[in-house]
Amino acid sequence: MxxxxxxxxxxxxxxxxxxxxxxxxxxxEFEEEFLETREQYEKLLQGGSLMFQQVPMVEIDGMKMxxxxxxxxxxxxxYNLYGKDLKERALIDMYVGGTDDLMGxxxxxxxxxxxxxxxxxxxxxxxxxxxxxxxYEKVLKDHGQDFLVGxxxxxxxxxxxxxxxxxxxxxxxxxxxxxxxxxxxxxISSIPTITKFLEPGSQRKPVPxxxxxxxxxxxxxxxxxxxxx
Amino acid sequence: MSGKPRLTYLNGRxxxxxxxxxxxxxxxEFEESFLETKEQYEKLIKDGVLMFQQVPLVEIDGMKMxxxxxxxxxxxxxYNLYGKDLKERALIDMYVEGITDLMExxxxxxxxxxxxxxKNLDSIKDRAINRYxxxxEKVLKQHGQDFLVGxxxxxxxxxxxxxxxAVxxxxxxxxxxxxxxxxxxxxMSNMxxxxxxxxxGSRRKxxxxxxxxxxxxxxxxx
Numbered sequence: 001m002x003x004x005x006x007x008x009x010x011x012x013x014x015x016x017x018x019x020x021x022x023x024x025x026x027x028x029e030f031e032e033e034f035l036e037t038r039e040q041y042e043k044l045l046q047g048g049s050l051m052f053q054q055v056p057m058v059e060i061d062g063m064k065m066x067x068x069x070x071x072x073x074x075x076x077x078x079y080n081l082y083g084k085d086l087k088e089r090a091l092i093d094m095y096v097g098g099t100d101d102l103m104g105x106x107x108x109x110x111x112x113x114x115x116x117x118x119x120x121x122x123x124x125x126x127x128x129x130x131x132x133x134x135x136y137e138k139v140l141k142d143h144g145q146d147f148l149v150g151x152x153x154x155x156x157x158x159x160x161x162x163x164x165x166x167x168x169x170x171x172x173x174x175x176x177x178x179x180x181x182x183x184x185x186x187x188i189s190s191i192p193t194i195t196k197f198l199e200p201g202s203q204r205k206p207v208p209x210x211x212x213x214x215x216x217x218x219x220x221x222x223x224x225x226x227x228x229x
Numbered sequence: 230m231s232g233k234p235r236l237t238y239l240n241g242r243x244x245x246x247x248x249x250x251x252x253x254x255x256x257x258e259f260e261e262s263f264l265e266t267k268e269q270y271e272k273l274i275k276d277g278v279l280m281f282q283q284v285p286l287v288e289i290d291g292m293k294m295x296x297x298x299x300x301x302x303x304x305x306x307x308y309n310l311y312g313k314d315l316k317e318r319a320l321i322d323m324y325v326e327g328i329t330d331l332m333e334x335x336x337x338x339x340x341x342x343x344x345x346x347x348k349n350l351d352s353i354k355d356r357a358i359n360r361y362x363x364x365x366e367k368v369l370k371q372h373g374q375d376f377l378v379g380x381x382x383x384x385x386x387x388x389x390x391x392x393x394x395a396v397x398x399x400x401x402x403x404x405x406x407x408x409x410x411x412x413x414x415x416x417m418s419n420m421x422x423x424x425x426x427x428x429x430g431s432r433r434k435x436x437x438x439x440x441x442x443x444x445x446x447x448x449x450x451x
Contacts, residue, residue, distance in 0.1 A: 052327045052360055063319060069298065070322030077315055090292060090303045097296030098281050131281055 005030040005060040008044065010219065012212035013205045014107065015068045016056045018100075018162060020204060022072055024197035025158040026079035032203065041219045072096075076155035088150045095136070095148055095156040099163040102132045106166050108226050110208040111216075116228035121170050123229050128167045133178050136160055140180040146187055153191065161188045169207055234259040234289040237273070239448070241441040242434045243336065244297045245285045247329075247391060249433065251301055253426035254387040255308035261432065270448050301325075305384035317379045324365070324377055324385040328392045331361045335395050339437045340445075350399060357396045362407050365389055369409040375416055382420070390417040398436055 005023060009016035011034040023030050035041055035055065044050055050057055051066045058065045061078075065071045076082040076092075083089045105124045112120055139148055148156040164185050167174050175182050188194060197204050217223055234252060238245035240263040252259050264270055264284065274282050280295045287294045290307075294300045305311040305321075312318045334353045341349050368377055377385040393414050396403050404411050417423055426433055 051323060051364055052330070061316070063316070065319060065323060067323045067326035070319060070326050073302075073322055074315065074319045077318070086303060086306050087290070087292070089306065090294060090299055093299030093302055094280060094294065094296045097299050101281070135280055 004028075005058055007032045008035065008049075008057040008059075009055050010035050010212065010215050011205070012208050012215070014056075014208070014212075014216070017205060018068065018103070018159060019056060019058060019071055019075070021158050021162045021197065022075050022081070022155060024203065025153075025191070025193050026075065026081060027193045028075075028079065030203070035219050036215060038219055038221070069100075072155065081153065081155045081158070083150055083154055084152070088154075091149045092154050092156045095139075096159045098132050098135060099156075099159045102128055102163050103166060105229060106170070108229075109170075110210075110213050111223050111226040112228055120228040124167060125171045125174060128163075128174060129177065132163070133175075133181060136184075137178045137180045140184055146184075157184075157188055158194075161185060161194070233257075234287055235262060236260070237262045237264065237286040237288075238284050239264050239441065239444055240434070241437055241444070243285075243437070243445070246434060247297065247332070247388060248285060248287060248300055248304070250387050250391045250426065251304050251310070251384060253432060254382075254420075254422050255304065255310060256422045257304075257308065259432070264448055265444065267448050298329075301384065310382065310384045310387070312379055312383055313381070317383075320378045321383050321385045324368075325388045327361055327364065328385075328388045331356055332388075332392055332395065335399070338399075339442050353396065354400050354403065357400070357403055358406070361392075362403070362410060365413075366407045366409045369413055375413075386413075386417060387423075390414060390423065 005028065007016055007019065007030055009032070011032075020030075035044075041055075044055075044057070045053055049064050051064070054066060056066065056068055056071065058071050060071075060074070065074060073082070083092050102124075105120065105127060109117060109120055109124070136148065143151075145151045147153050148160065161184075164175065164181060175185065189198060196202060213223075234257065236245055236248060236259055238261070240261075249259075264273075270284075273279050273284075273286070278293050279286055280293070283295060285295065285297055285300060287300045289300075289303070294303060302311070312321050331353075334349070334356065338346070338349055338353065365377065372380075374380045376382050377389065390413070393404065393410060404414065418427060425431060
């Protein structure tokens, strides 16, 4: 029904962060319910709210949506951030697939041992600089436009900015060989909805810490033994 | 552009099989190039045809598409297998993503070490029976229609029949508690394009064997 979307997740980034980014970029206000205890999670399960027994879950337009990609696609289409036709959508999907794979390496990072964290940091930087960033650098260079697809702000731009900032948190000068991406970062960050999201007090979540890891493990009874890639 | 879509992948299921299923279900003929050696793969990378240096690659409508989900979404959109509006698309996406999570376990299974195989098989069985199949059983029971979404054949139906058959290869009696899914399986298998795909001589690939695993490791392992 009408009303703001409501996000059900932990009080931390995880798989929900890309959804927070996209809603924020689209200028859509949203509410959040944070999972802190196992009991809360079991209550959601018993209530039948989680289609595949998992979060993220987003209540939006009368649906209890699950599966991050499904949620993001819905939001992108609803708020005209998904290109103007099937071919632009295909490009956006490809680009988002890449940034999603890159962010996937970062998603598991907080759950690793200290030793594995150092290995994984190197993997993240290597993948970013040799496989992913060059693609977007070239796309921007080739068409010379402000946005990745169709000369129009889209989900692909939001997702790429999110990925860039996350990798920079692991290595602050990672964009040094990528002038187009540096300019892209500045440009997209200055879009009003995004500027707002990047300011303190927004619903953007901080880098996950040990407390976040403990909460996830406590609530889900999972992710005790994650290894580096 | 014209011409049939061309799929570039190994000669086996892997991440390309859902694409073969969807094209076949849509009645679309396609060509295939099979990667057999590391050199072939490195040449593709050198030629700049793999956006993120990965396969699957599908050349379709003038695009060199990568990223399985992007490819499948494009095909579904193009051939009207993606619902009639945004909400139907949302349902299809949710169902497909759930099924994909289950299929991912099956995808990884041949590559798990021998000592982990029994545990992994138990996990597949547990997830299929307790997490995924009950959802679709309930969806079909509640609306009583032949197809998962909008009373119309869609990508979600193709993905589900593929998953059912893949799980059954590992756990033959897995549908025993799911009468709706049993009926669904029969109905889908009898749809002309799917029936054709299920016959010998089609583009459907057999379950992965040791030779397939060896080829994957040979081509992709650093």
